[in-house]
Amino acid sequence: GAGVSQSPSNKVTEKGKDVELRCDPISGHTALYWYRQSLGQGLEFLIYFQGNSAPDKSGLPSDRFSAERTGGSVSTLTIQRTQQEDSAVYLCASSLVTSGSFYEQYFGPGTRLTVT
Amino acid sequence: GQSLEQPSEVTAVEGAIVQINCTYQTSGFYGLSWYQQHDGGAPTFLSYNALDGLEETGRFSSFLSRSDSYGYLLLQELQMKDSASYFCAVRDRLLDNYGQNFVFGPGTRLSVLP
Numbered sequence: 001g002a003g004v005s006q007s008p009s010n011k012v013t014e015k016g017k018d019v020e021l022r023c024d025p026i027s028g029h030t031a032l033y034w035y036r037q038s039l040g041q042g043l044e045f046l047i048y049f050q051g052n053s054a055p056d057k058s059g060l061p062s063d064r065f066s067a068e069r070t071g072g073s074v075s076t077l078t079i080q081r082t083q084q085e086d087s088a089v090y091l092c093a094s095s096l097v098t099s100g101s102f103y104e105q106y107f108g109p110g111t112r113l114t115v116t
Numbered sequence: 117g118q119s120l121e122q123p124s125e126v127t128a129v130e131g132a133i134v135q136i137n138c139t140y141q142t143s144g145f146y147g148l149s150w151y152q153q154h155d156g157g158a159p160t161f162l163s164y165n166a167l168d169g170l171e172e173t174g175r176f177s178s179f180l181s182r183s184d185s186y187g188y189l190l191l192q193e194l195q196m197k198d199s200a201s202y203f204c205a206v207r208d209r210l211l212d213n214y215g216q217n218f219v220f221g222p223g224t225r226l227s228v229l230p
Contacts, residue, residue, distance in 0.1 A: 042203060043220040091158060103149040103164035110158060
């Protein structure tokens, strides 16, 4: 299909609630990445999937964050017991997995999360 | 630790040439890439360098010096639409279990004036 899609585009939630963010990568891209971007800031790397496997989860900010990927395609990022500091734009990207292609990541439009 | 430094803001006029620098400190190094992000938009890939030297893609060029841990993005014939934030990013150490770790710089906001 087209590019990387993410849903929802905007999410407002109350502190303490759980949220689930979805990413649908470009077909054929086996590498998938999650980032977080606060207003006016750079991108903070969260996690990388190669297929359905996330070899390292140390980039996740806390144990309230988890991510999974199924079927080598769709990925979900779940934040439990949301806090106000979780408010940010959550970006998903995908790429091929040849050595050069890791650098050419295609980003989705992001999910803007606001925790009130 | 890992860190990348970029100027926070750069201003130039239409038609001019501007250079955005990026210095990095990482535990490993596998390449430097550049992304453009317009306000409210998603980052889009511009270029990447794995080896020393200059890579040219149309009006944009990117340079890397691994010995100096330094790179830059060169934008020529500036247009108003080039007003955006520009991020350098490195692929840091390749984790033993084939994980990846990408680190983005804080971004440089380019304003192109008429």
